[in-house]
Amino acid sequence: MVENKRRAYNKQQNRITLSPKSPRTYGNLTKTVTFGIAGKETTTKRYRSNCKTNGFSMILVIPAIDLRGGSCVRLLQGEYEKEKVYFDDPVKMAKLWRIQNAKVLHLVDLDAAKGGPENNRDVIGQICRELDIPVQVGGGIRTIEDVDAALAAGAYRVIIGTSAVLNPDLVSEAISKHGSSRVVVGIDARDGEARIQGWTEGSGLDAVQFAIDMENRGCRRIVYTDISRDGTMQGPNVDAYKTMGSRLKRAKITASGGIGNHKHLIELNTLESFRVDSVIVGRALYENVFPCQQFWCWHMKEELDLTCYSSAPLKTDGTL
Numbered sequence: 001m002v003e004n005k006r007r008a009y010n011k012q013q014n015r016i017t018l019s020p021k022s023p024r025t026y027g028n029l030t031k032t033v034t035f036g037i038a039g040k041e042t043t044t045k046r047y048r049s050n051c052k053t054n055g056f057s058m059i060l061v062i063p064a065i066d067l068r069g070g071s072c073v074r075l076l077q078g079e080y081e082k083e084k085v086y087f088d089d090p091v092k093m094a095k096l097w098r099i100q101n102a103k104v105l106h107l108v109d110l111d112a113a114k115g116g117p118e119n120n121r122d123v124i125g126q127i128c129r130e131l132d133i134p135v136q137v138g139g140g141i142r143t144i145e146d147v148d149a150a151l152a153a154g155a156y157r158v159i160i161g162t163s164a165v166l167n168p169d170l171v172s173e174a175i176s177k178h179g180s181s182r183v184v185v186g187i188d189a190r191d192g193e194a195r196i197q198g199w200t201e202g203s204g205l206d207a208v209q210f211a212i213d214m215e216n217r218g219c220r221r222i223v224y225t226d227i228s229r230d231g232t233m234q235g236p237n238v239d240a241y242k243t244m245g246s247r248l249k250r251a252k253i254t255a256s257g258g259i260g261n262h263k264h265l266i267e268l269n270t271l272e273s274f275r276v277d278s279v280i281v282g283r284a285l286y287e288n289v290f291p292c293q294q295f296w297c298w299h300m301k302e303e304l305d306l307t308c309y310s311s312a313p314l315k316t317d318g319t320l
């Protein structure tokens, strides 16, 4: 078999193995990816975001599931009254994003973010257990016990928003306990001001200054949402990411809000020098705007039987 051959079928293991043609081809992809076939087990090693292919950096696209009342919803600009329910089976939804090639999943408990009861905890735990990719979980993480519990339930990473504002020491404590890749800060801004409690209250804090403060506390990733763009599909607030990114020295930015088509992704892909390496996409994925999605069973989501889809959960240290 030619060494360079991209796909090799290993009969013994009954697997198709994708191996890099050359180290340059997959750049930052840290490990070989192995896909199962015909209902066999699927194993995916961890990716580093910003995979480089032939010197071209690709932003990591992270599908979002926002949970409310047990369903997958999207809000318009974060307003709880402007809710659209997309699917009522979040575990199946998570698997659908996974088979659409998600490398990381973004999971938010909207009820808990607003201070409501944490009714979604069981389903969050189930998704974390049943998916073989890292899941980042936000919404309602207010105490170190919440951080510990989410990570123990299988989340790869927790996002602290409201409590980073109200109790910034929590961020320092959680990072020193679990490390900066497992604890990140969510900054959700409207007109440059960070908002809290499910975005229902202002904080009086300037989003950029707040990000710098968090970086000084050891934070190495900011999930930065522009509220006025969120759910609109009108395009990301590129200037806001440039402004924040030019002030940060060590933290990376995950952009969020406004993605409506592939051109928006390409726009964000130019912001690597502004520390943007990944983007959360919600409504655009649910509304199937990317042509490639149509090949990935979205229209059959109700009928699809995903019980044959099994996966190896990540261990708590993030390895398989």
Ligand code: AMZ
Residues within 6 Å of the ligand: 066, 075, 077, 078, 079, 080, 108, 109, 110, 112, 113, 114, 138, 139, 140, 141, 159, 160, 161, 162, 163, 186, 188, 196, 197, 198, 199, 223, 225
């Ligand atoms: O849409 C909303 N109203 C909303 C939302 N998506 N409110 C909060 N959140 C997300 C933030 C962040 O990921 O983007 O919840 C997380 C922060 O939650 P908390 O409870 O720590 O502020």
